[in-house]
Amino acid sequence: xxxxxxxxxxxxxxxxxxxxxxxxxxxxxxxxxxxxxxxxxxxxxxxxxxxxxxxxxxxxxxxxxxxxxxxxxxxxxxxxxxxxxxxxxxxxxxxxxxxxxxxxxxxxxxxxxxxxxxxxxxxxxxxxxxxxxxxxxxxxxxxxxxxxxxxxxxxxxxxxxxxxxxxxxxxxxxxxxxxxxxxxxxxxxxxxxxxxxxxxxxxxxxxxxxxxxxxxxxxxxxxxxxxxxxxxxxxxxxxxxxxxxxxxxxxxxxxxxxxxxxxxxxxxxxxxxxxxxxxxxxxxxxxxxxxxxxxxxxxxxxxxxxxxxxxxxxxxxxxxxxxxxxxxxxxxxxxxxxxxxxxxxxxxxxxxxxxxxxxxxxxxxxxxxxxxxxxxxxxxxxxxxxxxxxxxxxxxxxxxxxxxxxxxxxxxxxxxxxxxxxxxxxxxxxxxxxxxxxxxxxxxxxxxxxxxxxxxxxxxxxxxxxxxxxxxxxxxxxxxxxxxxxxxxxxxxxxxxxxxxxxxxxxxxxxxxxxxxxxxxxxxxxxxxxxxxxxxxxxxxxxxxxxxxxxxxxxxx
Amino acid sequence: xxxxxxxxxxxxxxxxxxxxxxxxxxxxxxxxxxxxxxxxxxxxxxxxxxxxxxxxxxxxxxxxxxxxxxxxxxxxxxxxxxxxxxxxxxxxxxxxxxxxxxxxxxxxxxxxxxxxxxxxxxxxxxxxxxxxxxxxxxxxxxxxxxxxxxxxxxxxxxxxxxxxxxxxxxxxxxxxxxxxxxxxxxxxxxxxxxxxxxxxxxxxxxxxxxxxxxxxxxxxxxxxxxxxxxxxxxxxxxxxxxxxxxxxxxxxxxxxxxxxxxxxxxxxxxxxxxxxxxxxxxxxxxxxxxxxxxxxxxxxxxxxxxxxxxxxxxxxxxxxxxxxxxxxxxxxxxxxxxxxxxxxxxxx
Numbered sequence: 001x002x003x004x005x006x007x008x009x010x011x012x013x014x015x016x017x018x019x020x021x022x023x024x025x026x027x028x029x030x031x032x033x034x035x036x037x038x039x040x041x042x043x044x045x046x047x048x049x050x051x052x053x054x055x056x057x058x059x060x061x062x063x064x065x066x067x068x069x070x071x072x073x074x075x076x077x078x079x080x081x082x083x084x085x086x087x088x089x090x091x092x093x094x095x096x097x098x099x100x101x102x103x104x105x106x107x108x109x110x111x112x113x114x115x116x117x118x119x120x121x122x123x124x125x126x127x128x129x130x131x132x133x134x135x136x137x138x139x140x141x142x143x144x145x146x147x148x149x150x151x152x153x154x155x156x157x158x159x160x161x162x163x164x165x166x167x168x169x170x171x172x173x174x175x176x177x178x179x180x181x182x183x184x185x186x187x188x189x190x191x192x193x194x195x196x197x198x199x200x201x202x203x204x205x206x207x208x209x210x211x212x213x214x215x216x217x218x219x220x221x222x223x224x225x226x227x228x229x230x231x232x233x234x235x236x237x238x239x240x241x242x243x244x245x246x247x248x249x250x251x252x253x254x255x256x257x258x259x260x261x262x263x264x265x266x267x268x269x270x271x272x273x274x275x276x277x278x279x280x281x282x283x284x285x286x287x288x289x290x291x292x293x294x295x296x297x298x299x300x301x302x303x304x305x306x307x308x309x310x311x312x313x314x315x316x317x318x319x320x321x322x323x324x325x326x327x328x329x330x331x332x333x334x335x336x337x338x339x340x341x342x343x344x345x346x347x348x349x350x351x352x353x354x355x356x357x358x359x360x361x362x363x364x365x366x367x368x369x370x371x372x373x374x375x376x377x378x379x380x381x382x383x384x385x386x387x388x389x390x391x392x393x394x395x396x397x398x399x400x401x402x403x404x405x406x407x408x409x410x411x412x413x414x415x416x417x418x419x420x421x422x423x424x425x426x427x428x429x430x431x432x433x434x435x436x437x438x439x440x441x442x443x444x445x446x447x448x449x450x451x452x453x454x455x456x457x458x459x460x461x462x463x464x465x466x467x468x469x470x471x472x473x474x475x476x477x478x479x480x481x482x483x484x485x486x487x488x489x490x491x492x493x494x495x496x497x498x499x500x501x502x503x504x505x506x507x508x509x510x511x512x513x514x515x516x517x518x519x520x521x522x523x524x525x526x527x528x529x530x531x532x533x534x535x536x537x538x539x540x541x542x543x544x545x546x547x548x549x550x551x552x553x554x555x556x557x
Numbered sequence: 558x559x560x561x562x563x564x565x566x567x568x569x570x571x572x573x574x575x576x577x578x579x580x581x582x583x584x585x586x587x588x589x590x591x592x593x594x595x596x597x598x599x600x601x602x603x604x605x606x607x608x609x610x611x612x613x614x615x616x617x618x619x620x621x622x623x624x625x626x627x628x629x630x631x632x633x634x635x636x637x638x639x640x641x642x643x644x645x646x647x648x649x650x651x652x653x654x655x656x657x658x659x660x661x662x663x664x665x666x667x668x669x670x671x672x673x674x675x676x677x678x679x680x681x682x683x684x685x686x687x688x689x690x691x692x693x694x695x696x697x698x699x700x701x702x703x704x705x706x707x708x709x710x711x712x713x714x715x716x717x718x719x720x721x722x723x724x725x726x727x728x729x730x731x732x733x734x735x736x737x738x739x740x741x742x743x744x745x746x747x748x749x750x751x752x753x754x755x756x757x758x759x760x761x762x763x764x765x766x767x768x769x770x771x772x773x774x775x776x777x778x779x780x781x782x783x784x785x786x787x788x789x790x791x792x793x794x795x796x797x798x799x800x801x802x803x804x805x806x807x808x809x810x811x812x813x814x815x816x817x818x819x820x821x822x823x824x825x826x827x828x829x830x831x832x833x834x835x836x837x838x839x840x841x842x843x844x845x846x847x848x849x850x851x852x853x854x855x856x857x858x859x860x861x862x863x864x865x866x867x868x869x870x871x872x873x874x875x876x877x878x879x880x881x882x883x884x885x886x887x888x889x890x891x892x893x894x895x896x897x898x899x900x901x902x903x904x905x
Contacts, residue, residue, distance in 0.1 A: 070782050070881050150779050156756060157739045157781060247756035253740060254758055287635070293651035318742060318778075319753045320734075320760035323682040327675045334667045334674075338660065345659040346651075348627050355637035355646050366632060373624055377617040384613045384670065386606045386677040389750020390595040393742055393777040459593025459746040461777040464785035471593050471773075548645075556650060 029113035031098050032526060034120050036424065038095025041124055042088045043495070048131075049083035050488060052076045057481040063469040073465035074148040079130070081151030082171065085267065086178055087127040089409065093274040094123070094185050096416060097213045099424065101189060103519035104207045106198025106537065108529040111191035119184035126178025129170055137167030147171035150463065152264065155245035155256035160238050169238065172231045179228045186220035189213055198518075200537040205557070207517045207540065208291060211298050212277035215305045219266045219273070222309060227263035230256060254319055261312035269308040272404065273301065275412035276343060279365050282419050283347050285515045286362035287354030290541060290553070293346045300339035300346075307336050317388045326385045333383035340376055344369065359513075360434030364415030367442060371407030375400060378453070396456025402449050406487075414441070414494065421498070422512045426524040427505030433497040440490035447483025451476050516541035592773045595746040599772065599793075600764045601724075602681045603749045609677045616670060681750075684763065691720060691730040697741030697754035697776070699883055700783035701845055701858040711806040712833070714845035715858045717791045720799040722765035728796075729765035742778035745791050751777045766793040775859075782881030788859025802852075809836030810848045811905050819900025822893050827885070834904065844884065850904040857882065869898045 028034055055076050059067045068076070098116065102109055110116045130147075137145040147167045149158045158168050193214045197206065234256075236242035243249040245256045284291045291297060313321065313329040321329075347369060356362065378400045382388045391397060414437070421429045455473045467473055511520040520543055522530055539545055539553035598607040695717075696703040705712050719730040734743055736754040743762070744751035752762040766772070776787035794802060823829065824838050831844035839847070850856075854863055860879045861867040870877055873894055875884040889897065 070785065074779075074782060074784075148782075154740050154779070157779070162739055162781065247758075250757065252757065253755050288637070288645050290648055290650055292649065293656050296651065296656045318751050319755060320758065323678045326678050326682070327671075330674050330678070331667070331671045334670055338663045338667060341663045342656070342660055344624065346656075348624075348631055349651075349655070351631040351635055353646055353649060354635050355641055355644075356632065356635050357637050357642075366628075369628055370625070373621065373628070377621055380617055380670070381610075381613050384609055384674045384677075386674065386681060386750060387610045387613055389681075389752070390606060390610070390746060393744075393751065457595055459595060459744070459774065461742075461744065461775060463779040464775075466785050468788070551648075553648075 029117050031110045035095045035099030038091045042092035045087040049080050052080040057484040060477050061481045070465040075146040078147050089271045106535045107196035112188050119181040122181030123178045126174045130174035133167045133170035152260050155253040156247045176231045179224045182224045186217040189217040198534050205540050208280040209277040212273050215301050216273040219270050223263045223266035230259035261315045265312040266308050275409040278412045278416040282361050282365050286357045287351045289354040292349030300342045303339040317385045318392050330385045361415040361419035363438045364411045368411040375403035394456035395460045398462045399452035422508030423524050429501040437493045444483045444486030448480050451479045516543045593746045599747045605677050694733045697736040699781050700787040709803050712846040716853050721769045729763050731763045734760040739780045740778045741776045741780045744777040745772050745774035747772050769793045786860040810834045813903035816900040816903040819896035
């Protein structure tokens with residue numbers, strides 16, 4: 001069957017056999033459908049990994065609690081971390097990029113639609129393989145288990161001596177497979193953004209979303225490849241008698257750390273740059289002003305991309321590098337704060353003098369700004385290597401990176417959901433449920449992650465399944481756990497809003513937010529192939545030009 | 558809208574409060590609850606880390622107040638109202654002067670922070686080792702700590718003893734950090750930052766505690782099932798106490814004839830494959846040295862008090878105390894078990 005025959009059909013077409021509908025959702029090459037698949041897939045794993053977090057938080061509510069065994073706890077934090085990074089955060093951001101980039105640059109699809117579908121199914125297979133370890137991890141003789149070496153699986157804990165059975169192989173192969181999917185997506189986005197722009201859309205006129213997606217894709221290629229290489233080396237160690245990371249035979253444990261973090265740190269920016277992208281689209285629309293300092297924003301993003309490739313060993317300040325190496329990674333890490341600070345200033349500059357509308361997407365962006373400011377500052381704090389000798393591997397770090405990922409990325413993502421849901425479904429999400437979701441989530445988030453910094457300062461290491469009473473950690477951990485469950489309730493409100501609004505939401509129309517980028521010029525949901533005739537643009541805000549012919553942006557750029 | 562402002566202000570306040578509270582009040586409360594508080598330093602390196610921490614916290618705190626205020630002000634001042642909602646505001650695209658200002662100021666801040674940081678890195682990491690320093694080799698095991706004092710010829714576990722160091726005539730302790738299996742991390746928050754123990758990658762750290770006392774910590778780098786119960790303590794002794802402790806540890810095992818039965822069982826079962834009791838046939842290296850077991854306050858790396866009942870339970874069913882520990886259940890009969898426990902209790 002040819003791909004054309006499938007994508008031309010519209011999702012709204014009436015009665016057809018359900019097998020046909022299923023077939024359309026399993027074999028699409030349309031960027032919008034693949035985008036939606038990514039998002040639904042990631043939301044499923046968000047709930048699964050959320051449950052894993054819940055299990056850990058119940059266990060840690062009281063010292064010497066016996067809710068789960070240490071073995072189960074260790075699997076939970078390994079699976080929670082791996083799932084959230086590789087099968088929630090990355091796919092959901094790929095989903096948004098897939099859906100929005102072609103629409104925003106005036107293209108009819110991604111550059112390589114079939115590669116796009118292939119990348120999605122690789123990612124999907126990766127997630128399934130990871131979770132199959134619960135059944136197949138010990139082979140046929142065991143009751144099954146999951147990997148328990150932590151999401152960074154330091155050598156030699158992931159070697160056969162310390163991780164017998166197959167559970168850690170499921171982890172390796174899962175990341176290898178989904179890693180190839182990520183590389184495919186990176187290649188595809190770069191090609192799309194560089195080659196598929198509509199007439200008039202120079203690089204300097206692209207929406208920031210496209211610029212940030214381009215940077216993110218470049219980082220993907222640079223970051224995922226070393227991780228894939230390391231996974232292959234690990235397989236060689238485990239099955240072909242290699243000694244890359246086998247410390248008993250002269251291998252190097254620190255080599256794995258370098259490989260992992262040269263992936264792991266740029267990965268943070270792979271995740272956070274799309275969050276910046278959402279915020280850079282939403283704040284201007286709800287402040288009714290163009291983004292402040294567009295060229296500076298682009299430069300700062302690309303600068304973050306480059307600098308983030310040289311900071312990885314700040315995850316390794318405690319491994320005994322010499323004082324020169326520690327100093328080098330301290331200054332590069334602090335330097336990332338400069339372009340990041342510039343971005344925060346420019347977002348505030350965008351709001352300054354505007355007419356801010358406090359709709360749900362904007363509320364989440366404001367939450368993002370506050371929390372990302374704090375997360376950035378606690379990042380600077382840890383860049384001071386000696387301070388990090390105390391903070392590293394403690395709950396302070398756990399609080400810090402959840403501040404980045406939940407307080408920053410997830411808040412921006414929720415904003416993006418409320419902002420683009422009308423475009424994807426044709427219906428508005430409920431504003432009242434949205435506000436309830438926002439305030440509940442703010443409450444839960446701050447109860448959990450503000451408080452979580454303190455046990456770290458009081459000497460509580462991460463990844464412990466239980467802790468000693470009388471060290472000042474008990475009450476704090478209880479508060480953290482309660483906050484986590486409030487966040488869980490907030491996510492349920494969000495999911496309910498997604499489902500209810502799909503059937504009951506008000507009709508959105510093409511352009512419910514009075515926005516300025518090209519995706520709002522087409523119907524909601526957009527038709528197959530997006531644009532009946534390819535648009536021509538003359539500025540960064542084509543719809544502004546259309547709505548204000550007397551004062552177009554093209555006059556100033 | 559009003560809610561939002563209150564919330565933002567509360568957030569700002571809360572964050573500041575926490576950090577200032579942690580930074581100022583914590584050290585004074587340290588003696589009662591904060592046995593593992595990083596803001597209650599007791600050594601020179603811990604103190605220089607603490608001073609740097611305060612400096613960094615103050616700078617980042619100021620940044621937070623300034624930027625947070627700008628953000629709150631923008632939210633309060635520029636909200637859309639019924640009166641102006643119908644018109645678009647002035648479309649401003651940017652300003653080179655402003656961009657320059659908020660680029661250069663952060664650069665200057667980073668330079669200052671880096672210089673302060675580099676200075677402390679150098680002071681802690683590159684400190685010369687004085688001739689009278691005490692050497693200890695720390696070896697991380699799943700899931701306990703081995704301490705070897707090459708200068709004194711003694712070996713012990715989990716509870717480290719080091720001498721107090723008079724700032725006028727310092728006698729620092731230099732630790733050499735090794736690992737027998739996976740990665741671990743040695744962390745006593747009050748005595749300094751943590752350093753990892755990595756197989757095939759020797760590390761070092763030093764500490765010169767300024768007062769006597771017992772300081773607590775635990776393994777900070779995930780090392781396997783029982784990472785959580787790889788606890789450790791450091792007893793900082795006066796010079797006289799330290800010398801006395803060393804002399805006691807240098808003695809061979811106490812040959813108490815009342816425990817001959819238990820000793821015979823110990824020496825004829827698998828116990829000796831893993832444990833050392835100096836002066837006997839037991840010379841295994843896999844588990845802790847038991848020559849002076851009763852000089853330690855805890856067993857199983859701090860997981861339980863060193864009492865008769867706990868010793869008995871530990872030998873009978875280690876998983877009852879520490880599930881996943883590598884000590885096997887010895888499957889002794891009740892009488893044999895009692896005899897071995899009695900033998901253990903003579904190892905003073």
